[in-house]
Amino acid sequence: MTVPSRVSGPRLAAFSVTSIATGGFNIPLQTYLPAFYATAIGMDLATVGLVFMISRLWSAAADPLVGWASDHSRTRIGRRKPWILGGGLLFLLSLYAVFSPPAGASPLYLGGWLLLLCLGWTATSTPLYAWGGEMASSPIERARIQAYIQTGSSIGIFLVLVLPALLDATGRGNPEIRVGSMGALVAVVLAAGILLIAILFREPPVADRPSASVNWRQGLIAMLRDASLWRIVASDFFVALGQGFRTAIFLFFVTRYMGMASPALLLMLQYAFGIFAAPLWARISYRFGRLRTLVMAEAVQVVINLMVLFLTPDRMWLFIVLIVGQGLTQGSGNLMLRSMIYDVADRHRETSGVERAGLFSSVFNVTTNAAYALAVGIALPVVGLLGFDPRSSGTDGLAGMHLFFAIGPAFGHFMSILVISWQGGSGGGSTIADRLSAWARP
DSSP, X not given: OOOOOOOOHHHHHHHTHHHHHHHHHHHIIIIIHHHHHHHTSOOOHHHXXXXXXXXXXXXXXXXXXXXXXXXXXXXXXXXXXXXXXXXXXXXXXXXXXXXXXXXXXXXXXXXXXXXXXXXXXXXXXXXXXXXXXXXXOSHHHXXXXXXXXXXXXXXHHHHHHHHHHHHHHTTOOOHHHHHHHHHHHHHHHHHHHHHHHHHHXXXXXXXXXXXXXXXXXXXXXXXXXXXXXXXXXXHHHHHHHHHXXXXXTHHHIIIIISOOSOHHHHHHHHHHHXXXXXXXXXXXXXXXXXXXXXXXHHHHHHHHHHHGGGOOTTOHHXXXXXXXXXXXXXXXXXXXXXXXXXHHHHHHHHHXXXXXXXXXXXXXHXXXXXXXXXXXXXXXXXXXXXXXXXXXXXXXXXXXXXXXXXXXXXXXXXHHHHHHHOOOBOSTTOBHHHHHHHHHOO
């Protein structure tokens, strides 16, 4: 494969428009939609948690298939591009069904359309990240490209959150309009993004590879045997688990414990600062290396989440400070880990001659989706067991929810540090940490 020269900023910005949609969709999926179906539609809290967990696990299972297929697809327009365009169309169709459901929609309706929605999202985002990883070969340039894509995701989330804030400010913030407007915005940006990719971007030529069946078996074996790969994806699993615990009950915590009428304003504040997070941490990584930057960023996240223990409804100033801190560290761990995964793909390409960037990127997404699935599947039932009922106006369960909202995310981020820093042997006279340190150097 021929790696292109440095990609200009405007072209990277155009390429990242699709990530605005895929990122903008993520927070409603984790935060607004479960609460919407549990309250406005009236589904049982445990049922909602189960349906969303299954959809995430389905997305995780589909990811390796999409990644492997995009590695080995051969069309006139490339390998990744057909998947991004086709997945984008399925994504668009399913957005309307999930974000604008009929009154009294059943769990079967929600589950069926969520499966299609998550499949479309996976078929769009996995090849997009893999293509971005192939645009450069140097660690610094890879961190730069991933920073553009990550910034696009943060912009998407910010834009999605502006809508409910504006609707609340104008007195039109009922749940149906709020959620429907989010879906419409994601759809418009997604349509623009896939159109830009269809018109402006061509994939670099690739050499002929061994047969797809051989590649599948070899890829699976190589993936299972690569301890360094699993170190990275395990670390990302815990990053995502911490994020998922927090987002799953964020709306309930803000409205019921802190007593705020418009949680969208806080999320908007967080993601406004989150727009600057990826460029900030990318530059820090140029100085300290990606591994050290990852550990620093996750340590900051642990401290921020433990500070939530000191929150009381009359300390809104502290909540705002913590929200800003969350924004400035947002996605920092994911950014470092995503850029490192393509170093693993390079090593496999050099030793075997087989392209596995899409497959490895998809495995990365498997752990992320699995973490989000477990997060919502654990968080909602746990706070329910602690006595919290979203349909009740009482204070039962608020203390337990507060405790989980602080300790759950802190645990996830702490475990990501522990996994990535563990000095385990990998054979051949070197440790996995040594390899990671070598990749982490600027």
